[in-house]
Amino acid sequence: MHVQVRFFASLREKAGFAERRLEVPAGTTVAEVWAQALPGEPLPDNVLAARNMEYVALDSPVQEGDEVAFFPPVTGGER
Amino acid sequence: MHVQVRFFASLREKAGFAERRLEVPAGTTVAEVWAQALPGEPLPDNVLAARNMEYVALDSPVQEGDEVAFFPPVTGGER
Amino acid sequence: MSVEVLESGFDPWAKLAGYHGGGEGREKSGATAVFVGTMRDFNEGDEVHGMLLEHYPGMTERHLEKISVEARGRWELDDSLIVHRVGELQPGDPIVLVAVWSAHRKAAFEACRWLMEELKSRAPFWKKEQLSDGSRWVEHNTEG
Amino acid sequence: MSVEVLESGFDPWAKLAGYHGGGEGREKSGATAVFVGTMRDFNEGDEVHGMLLEHYPGMTERHLEKISVEARGRWELDDSLIVHRVGELQPGDPIVLVAVWSAHRKAAFEACRWLMEELKSRAPFWKKEQLSDGSRWVEHNTEG
Numbered sequence: 001m002h003v004q005v006r007f008f009a010s011l012r013e014k015a016g017f018a019e020r021r022l023e024v025p026a027g028t029t030v031a032e033v034w035a036q037a038l039p040g041e042p043l044p045d046n047v048l049a050a051r052n053m054e055y056v057a058l059d060s061p062v063q064e065g066d067e068v069a070f071f072p073p074v075t076g077g078e079r
Numbered sequence: 080m081h082v083q084v085r086f087f088a089s090l091r092e093k094a095g096f097a098e099r100r101l102e103v104p105a106g107t108t109v110a111e112v113w114a115q116a117l118p119g120e121p122l123p124d125n126v127l128a129a130r131n132m133e134y135v136a137l138d139s140p141v142q143e144g145d146e147v148a149f150f151p152p153v154t155g156g157e158r
Numbered sequence: 159m160s161v162e163v164l165e166s167g168f169d170p171w172a173k174l175a176g177y178h179g180g181g182e183g184r185e186k187s188g189a190t191a192v193f194v195g196t197m198r199d200f201n202e203g204d205e206v207h208g209m210l211l212e213h214y215p216g217m218t219e220r221h222l223e224k225i226s227v228e229a230r231g232r233w234e235l236d237d238s239l240i241v242h243r244v245g246e247l248q249p250g251d252p253i254v255l256v257a258v259w260s261a262h263r264k265a266a267f268e269a270c271r272w273l274m275e276e277l278k279s280r281a282p283f284w285k286k287e288q289l290s291d292g293s294r295w296v297e298h299n300t301e302g
Numbered sequence: 303m304s305v306e307v308l309e310s311g312f313d314p315w316a317k318l319a320g321y322h323g324g325g326e327g328r329e330k331s332g333a334t335a336v337f338v339g340t341m342r343d344f345n346e347g348d349e350v351h352g353m354l355l356e357h358y359p360g361m362t363e364r365h366l367e368k369i370s371v372e373a374r375g376r377w378e379l380d381d382s383l384i385v386h387r388v389g390e391l392q393p394g395d396p397i398v399l400v401a402v403w404s405a406h407r408k409a410a411f412e413a414c415r416w417l418m419e420e421l422k423s424r425a426p427f428w429k430k431e432q433l434s435d436g437s438r439w440v441e442h443n444t445e446g
Binding site: 169188192193194195196197198266267270 | 315
Binding site: 006008009010050053054055069071072073074075076077078079 | 338339340341342345353355356357358360361364386397398418421422423424425426427428429430439440441442443
């Protein structure tokens with residue numbers, strides 16, 4: 001099956017790309033999507049993940065057509 | 080000595096006047112100014128008093144030339 | 159730091175747009191917390207058609223300045239603004255505007271709320287409501 | 303109830319002046335609490351010359367709508383408005399506006415502050431600061 005993987009902010013810069021379509025086996029988890037998108041790159045401790053624009057745990061399974069996004073802690077609002 | 084006594088809001092309506100100059104003996108307290116301004120009218124429990132535009136206790140003494148004000152609980156802000 | 163008691167209507171957003179304080183460098187502030195209180199058309203189950211807001215000229219301004227100074231002692235603030243209407247009001251009219259500028263949102267929120275509570279509990283203002291069948295002095299304040 | 307993510311600059315007071323919500327009868331509201339966050343020219347001891355604010359189009363709006371709905375479940379609110387900038391910002395530029403209308407000031411203050419904390423901790427926005435000697439992603443949020 002296929003998923004669309006997306007990276008934002010510093011993770012986008014680290015990945016070197018903003019999004020990519022990946023072929024993954026059935027039963028793949030969010031963390032495994034990361035591993036397949038960025039082989040050898042450890043998942044940061046503070047990474048946040050979203051599946052179809054909703055926050056999701058890293059061990060959640062993904063499904064055909066999902067958009068899976070990884071991003072660092074958010075920093076909106078004033079500063 | 081002389082003091083200027085002032086009433087606000089419902090106390091002004093009850094007194095029937097907004098302000099008046101009173102002659103009072105030396106050592107007169109704020110509560111005694113009320114009694115002299117409105118003879119026979121009991122001092123309400125929730126009355127607030129100010130001397131020269133600062134909140135003051137009812138048993139404080141007044142001095143020559145003071146402005147002594149009495150008013151009900153305040154109700155500013157939104158509603 | 160500014161305190162204003164106004165006899166005529168005001169637009170809180172226009173006030174804020176036009177307020178430039180003491181040139182204290184708003185770019186430092188980061189956080190602005192604002193409260194606007196407007197006149198409601200109901201109270202204690204009754205329709206309210208209008209309101210007369212009385213104050214104690216001189217003492218009112220002095221009290222508002224005093225609490226503004228006290229807020230700056232309690233929190234790290236860059237500036238504050240208090241505007242309060244007096245006189246005849248209609249439902250929907252702005253009654254009070256409190257704005258606080260700080261580098262930190264916690265300080266801005268807390269100081270703004272504290273100023274409103276102080277203003278309501280101690281600043282010499284009194285409301286008389288016009289109802290369908292007469293008028294009445296408001297005796298109790300609303301809870302914070 | 304409104305949520306806006308803007309690519310270009312905005313004036314928070316003009317936004318508020320022009321916002322009329324869902325025609326829900328502002329005369330009922332009585333209390334409006336507002337927070338405005340602007341870009342500071344310093345952070346962690348460094349001068350900041352500019353900022354790039356990235357977001358996740360779609361998820362950001364969805365998240366802001368979700369917390370707006372949640373706030374209306376937690377407090378008795380008449381309306382709420384959230385506006386957030388993205389893109390290139392200069393010091394002094396407004397970043398965020400949160401406004402809440404309620405019959406009660408306690409609800410308005412609490413909901414406004416809660417929305418800001420929720421926005422800062424979960425809404426997908428990321429800041430990259432331009433310093434004198436390069437740029438850096440902001441990794442930690444400011445304390446509430």
